[in-house]
Amino acid sequence: MAKHNRCTYYFEIARDYTDGIDTWKKGVYSAEAYMDAYYGWQTRTKHVSTRIWRQGPKGGVKIVKDFNSVTGRELSGYRYVTKDEEMMKKFMWVKLSAQPIKRSLIN
Numbered sequence: 001m002a003k004h005n006r007c008t009y010y011f012e013i014a015r016d017y018t019d020g021i022d023t024w025k026k027g028v029y030s031a032e033a034y035m036d037a038y039y040g041w042q043t044r045t046k047h048v049s050t051r052i053w054r055q056g057p058k059g060g061v062k063i064v065k066d067f068n069s070v071t072g073r074e075l076s077g078y079r080y081v082t083k084d085e086e087m088m089k090k091f092m093w094v095k096l097s098a099q100p101i102k103r104s105l106i107n
Helices: 040-048 085-097
Strands: 006-013 027-034 051-055 061-068
Touching: 006 040, 006 085, 027 085, 051 085, 061 085
Parallel strands: none
Antiparallel strands: 006 027, 006 051, 051 061
16 A cells, blocks of 8 residues: 555544444544545444544545534535644544554455
């Protein structure tokens, strides 16, 4: 896997959850992957996450999933937040609190 195609995803999970395959505790988890490509287990993690951040190989930060708990819908429009000071403060707390998901990057 080329380094320039790698990024880190940060999955925010709002409550304890199990899908019969995996079990997650409430919290934040991180995993390396290809840009814009999830592995099978990351797809399952994506479904239970309320927000997913992606930090690219050059340091740019993008929100790739943002679930609005009030409307019960995912907000549309992925967006870079690298220049948004308030969002970057939130991201830094997410990044600092993330636990790495220990999975093989090879399916």
